Amino acid sequence: MNILALSGSLRAASINSALLRACARLAPPAVSVRIFTEVGALLLFNPDLEPSPPAAVVGFHRAVAQSDALLIASPEYAHGVTGTLKNALDWLVGFEAFAAKPVAVLNASPRAHHADEALRETLKTMAAVIVEPASIAIPLLGAHLDESGMVATPSVAAAIRGALDALQQAVIGHDESGPYSAC
Ligand SMILES: Cc1cc2nc3c(=O)[nH]c(=O)nc-3n(C[C@H](O)[C@H](O)[C@H](O)COP(=O)(O)O)c2cc1C
Secondary structure, eight states, rough: EEEEEEOOOOTTHHHHHHHHHHHHOOOTTEEEEEEEEEEGGGGGOOOTTTTTTHHHHHHHHHHHHOOOOTEOOOOEEEEEEEEEHHHHTTTTOGGGGGGEEEEEEEETTTTTTTHHHHHHHHHHTTTTOOGGGGBBOOOOSSSSHHHHHHHSSSHHHHHHHHHHHHHHHHHHHHHOOOOOOOO
């Protein structure tokens, strides 16, 4: 099972990106978590470019199409999602393979509820399937944990494993019931 992970932060020391790398390390054997590292290379969305998208967008679309589910972790900027993440999502609005894709939303800062709510609203509007049991808040802001620290902290590792298990089960359940399958 292929899970594509998107971070809304471009910071080298990003908590959200570290969380996604910890997810990749803690994924069960049947699950591969690939972090899409080119989010910052996506040109600003312009509908005029959609008929012939830039190479980075083509790569992004291919990665999304080949995934069974998406895992998203983003900081809150001024009570909204980051422009980085919103731009990436805008490139998926008209991309057919994204519709009905199972998505887990991880929130590394539970106080940041505005961005979490906004992201969910955007994803629902884009016809994504938000997998609630896999969409959890893990209080990492101020915890001073890098990716290895997250993996080594039992409560954090258990929360991540639980979210990944829930996402895996949701994908299996949907594949069996047939409303969608990985492209
Ligand atoms: C421009 C900017 C705006 C921010 N706005 C908010 C905000 O509205 N609410 C909040 O809880 N945190 C806000 N923060 C704090 C970030 O969400 C927090 O530092 C987070 O850890 C950054 O994620 P990262 O470590 O993955 O880059 C803001 C940070 C920046 C740089």
